[in-house]
Amino acid sequence: MSAPSSVLVVGASAGGLSTAEALRRKGFQGGLTVLGAESHQPYDRPPLSKQVLSGAWEPDRVTLRLPEQLSSLDAEFVLGDAAVGLDAEARTVHTASGRVLRADAIVVATGLRPRMFAGQDGLAGVHVLRTLDDAVALRAGLLGASRVVVVGDGVLGTEIAATARTMGASVTLAGPQPAPLESQFGPLIAGRLAALHAEHGVDLRLGAAVTGLAEQDGRVAGVCLATGEVLPADVVVVAFGSAPATDWLAGSGLKVDNGVVCDSSCRVADGVYAVGDVARWHHEGLGALLRLENRTNATEQAGHVAAAILGESRPYTPVPYFWTDQFDVKIQVYGLSPRCCAPD
Structure with a gap:
């Protein structure tokens, strides 16, 4: 041709x-x-x-x-x-x-x-991170936040949680897996990653699905878990996939x-x-x-x-x-881990 x-x-x-x-x-x-x-x-x-x-x-x-x-x-x-x-x-x-x-x-x-919750558009204090404008807006939100919840225990969610914590924010990481990135890494490495986050002060609330967001007067007030618990937040980052x-x-x-x-x-x-x-x-x-x-x-x-x-x-x-890259640790993966989502 x-x-x-x-x-x-x-x-x-x-x-x-x-x-x-x-x-x-x-x-x-x-x-x-x-x-x-x-x-x-x-x-x-x-x-x-x-x-x-x-x-x-x-x-x-x-x-x-x-x-x-x-x-x-x-x-x-x-x-x-x-x-x-x-x-x-x-x-x-x-x-x-x-x-x-x-x-x-x-x-x-x-x-x-980015995947989002139904109804999160227009709710103050809720962010995604895909574009440069998203990053600038999220940084501004984090600088004034007292309680941050990151929804998503994959690569992006854990990176954001690590960065927010180094900025001094009180950070909770929520997601359905037993440990961060367990589907990619398996339990051993994921367990070490969980320990790394815990050592740096991230509150890990894993193992329960997130069902939605709580709001008050047009602003996010928390993250709702399948257990019925609500994690209070004034800033929420939705990072559960794309x-x-x-x-x-x-x-x-x-x-x-x-x-x-x-x-x-x-x-x-x-x-x-x-x-x-x-x-x-x-x-x-x-x-x-x-x-x-x-x-x-x-x-x-x-x-x-x-x-x-x-x-x-x-x-x-x-x-x-x-x-x-999370905190001072770099993780590199070559090939497809047996625990990683296999090609189809």
């Missing part, structure tokens, strides 16, 4: 930017457009729950590239305008502002959206099932590819569909997708990897 004359990347975070950069490195000279829902220039997300939230970094430090580096890509960055629809056959994307963008090849790189941002693909003709389903080369359909947290591709080494939510995969997969667009199609078979 001949190389396309134009490429549209839908998503301006690490995966989308890395795809654009990889295309240029590999010699692509055609039209290149990067569409992003946020108004910010492409930035890095892992520091949001740590350096930005703690105040160790100013928010603008997470910007991935300098203006002159972005300019050198000779790409059009359309920011602050979310994609709302895709016609895969016509390779046309419609945006919230009414733009209609067309290209010979389209890359879906829209990432994740979902691939695929709502905008309804009616597109693409197969969406816990992400955008791709073949082993990350191809979704003729002229359409997916990269990063939203991509669920066939990993030939594992013989199964796999979706990875981490910065490393987004960058590596972007290079692979760029090659596929330019005709160098081959299976993408990385060794799964993720990491987390």
